Amino acid sequence: MLPLSYAVRNLFRSKSRLLQTIGGSAMVVLLVMASVAINNGMKRVLSASGSDRNVILVGAGSEESIQRSEVPERTAGIAEAAVAGITENLGVRAVSSEIHYMNYISLPNGNRSQALLRGVTLQALRVHPEVRLTAGNFPGAGELMVGRLAWRKLGLAESDLKPGGTLTLENQSLKISGIFAAPGTVLESEIWATLGDLRVLAKRETISCVVLRLDDPADFAEADLFAKQRLDLELTALRESDYYSRLSSFFKPLRAMTWITAGLIAAGALFGGVNTLYAAFASRVREMATLQSIGFGRGALLASLIQESTLACLTGALLASVIAVAFLDGRTVPFSIGAFTLEVGPGVAITGIVTGLLLGLLGALPPAIRCLKPPLPTALRMS
Amino acid sequence: MKMKTAFVALATAALLASCEKKETTAIAPTTSAPSATLSAVLDTAPTGEPKPIHLIRATAKPGDEITVSGKIMGNAKPFVDGRSAFILGDPAVLTSCNEDPTDKCTTPWDTCCDSPEDKKRGIATIQIVDADGRVLKESVEGIGGLVNLANVTVSGKVAEGSSADSLIINALSIRSGK
Numbered sequence: 001m002l003p004l005s006y007a008v009r010n011l012f013r014s015k016s017r018l019l020q021t022i023g024g025s026a027m028v029v030l031l032v033m034a035s036v037a038i039n040n041g042m043k044r045v046l047s048a049s050g051s052d053r054n055v056i057l058v059g060a061g062s063e064e065s066i067q068r069s070e071v072p073e074r075t076a077g078i079a080e081a082a083v084a085g086i087t088e089n090l091g092v093r094a095v096s097s098e099i100h101y102m103n104y105i106s107l108p109n110g111n112r113s114q115a116l117l118r119g120v121t122l123q124a125l126r127v128h129p130e131v132r133l134t135a136g137n138f139p140g141a142g143e144l145m146v147g148r149l150a151w152r153k154l155g156l157a158e159s160d161l162k163p164g165g166t167l168t169l170e171n172q173s174l175k176i177s178g179i180f181a182a183p184g185t186v187l188e189s190e191i192w193a194t195l196g197d198l199r200v201l202a203k204r205e206t207i208s209c210v211v212l213r214l215d216d217p218a219d220f221a222e223a224d225l226f227a228k229q230r231l232d233l234e235l236t237a238l239r240e241s242d243y244y245s246r247l248s249s250f251f252k253p254l255r256a257m258t259w260i261t262a263g264l265i266a267a268g269a270l271f272g273g274v275n276t277l278y279a280a281f282a283s284r285v286r287e288m289a290t291l292q293s294i295g296f297g298r299g300a301l302l303a304s305l306i307q308e309s310t311l312a313c314l315t316g317a318l319l320a321s322v323i324a325v326a327f328l329d330g331r332t333v334p335f336s337i338g339a340f341t342l343e344v345g346p347g348v349a350i351t352g353i354v355t356g357l358l359l360g361l362l363g364a365l366p367p368a369i370r371c372l373k374p375p376l377p378t379a380l381r382m383s
Numbered sequence: 384m385k386m387k388t389a390f391v392a393l394a395t396a397a398l399l400a401s402c403e404k405k406e407t408t409a410i411a412p413t414t415s416a417p418s419a420t421l422s423a424v425l426d427t428a429p430t431g432e433p434k435p436i437h438l439i440r441a442t443a444k445p446g447d448e449i450t451v452s453g454k455i456m457g458n459a460k461p462f463v464d465g466r467s468a469f470i471l472g473d474p475a476v477l478t479s480c481n482e483d484p485t486d487k488c489t490t491p492w493d494t495c496c497d498s499p500e501d502k503k504r505g506i507a508t509i510q511i512v513d514a515d516g517r518v519l520k521e522s523v524e525g526i527g528g529l530v531n532l533a534n535v536t537v538s539g540k541v542a543e544g545s546s547a548d549s550l551i552i553n554a555l556s557i558r559s560g561k
Contacts, residue, residue, distance in 0.1 A: 061499070063459070221465035225518060228463055228470055229508050232548035234499065236459070 007307035025316030035262040037342040045340035049185040050244030055223040057210040070206040085219030094126035094213035106168035119198025127213040136163035136178025143177035147188040152332040186338030273363040281371035289379030305368040310360030317356025425527035427556035429538035436473035452536040456492040457506035467511035467519035476505030492531040507550040528559035
């Protein structure tokens, strides 16, 4: 075997080629890491947003979109009395009437942006226990409570959405009463108003859904039975976790696009790298032949050439990992129903390293084989 | 060369396998034997002349003994998982999508082409209750021929809380395939 130092020394024979290889592989690895982080982030936020203990009663036929759903206002009271297994604290059952409404709101900077609003009562805190007020108060009439990531969804600076500020919806100025957190869920990108205010502003006579929190997820059957017994209310019972899983499937094409983009760029970079290495290794045919003639086997030479390429690509992967940790980790990415945070965890890091290794291996193999293929007498005479 | 041929054959097989038409009717397997109460209902033959749901719903009062017939349809999931209850649709009002040969709907029992008004007047809830009047905590899907789109005749009592807008029948006998 040739010593590793031989491969390392050869790396620096052409500094521009080395920089090109490191830069190219860093770009590909960074793209792959970003794709994995985006996919994981979106899946994580959607799966964390739905609890299997929560049941959403929506209007029959509106199972795909709560915003389109229309449920009679009296449903909450009837369901509260009829469905067994609802969580009860201090004699109050966890049943929340909600309006989910998407519309443009006017922002402090004069722009308009699409926001997801939820009309609620205090009961919402019983069915969404992950929601915590981090500043200010729960909204009263004429007020809004904003999720701590709503600024990202609206395209504002974080400082633009503070308690005391105002947002305008349907020409109505609404004061920000507080900020809430709901870690890892899409709720954090929402804006909550009182049910009464949103009913008026959205010009609705019905609510969008009734959310029930159950003691035991197995009691979903009770809610489903209720929906099928009260045919007059025209309801469908959905597990909240199933609703968000379905949303996750809806975003599959979007996630696939990130993979396809990363794949196409990676393929382009790979072919570019292969081309560069063909040229680089072609000029070393005689050098390889000389090494063969003094006793080194073709396998040892192939391993050395792959070492060279892999070292350069792994350096690129290291550079990409540093960039990912510095610029991607913790960054919030908005999407149509909320925002999610990118996490550069062990899974993403391992994917980056494996990509770097594969780039080094696959990029070097064809040119290296071609370089070592000519018979020794021919190779020694090649210029 | 052999490798290439084998690869082409494998790829062709995979492609053809992916084109296979998917089965549309899924019957949830029922693992345990039905309870005595449920068996008694399924083993008893309905009595009386069955009436269409859309006609009987206006006059039926809680406690009345009635016989209805119809098809298990009118909802994307007509059965309640883990409970002895299902939705029965009136074929005189609702049309399951499989009756239209050009319709490729994968859930023909949801009668998605019918209007909400027709669905409202053309469906009833059939449930099997215990001595205390509580719906049995066992699924009926797949038992005694009770599957999506099965023709079913039910005799039973109109349940407490039933109304003209929401007909609920506590079944005393159920027969499918009639």
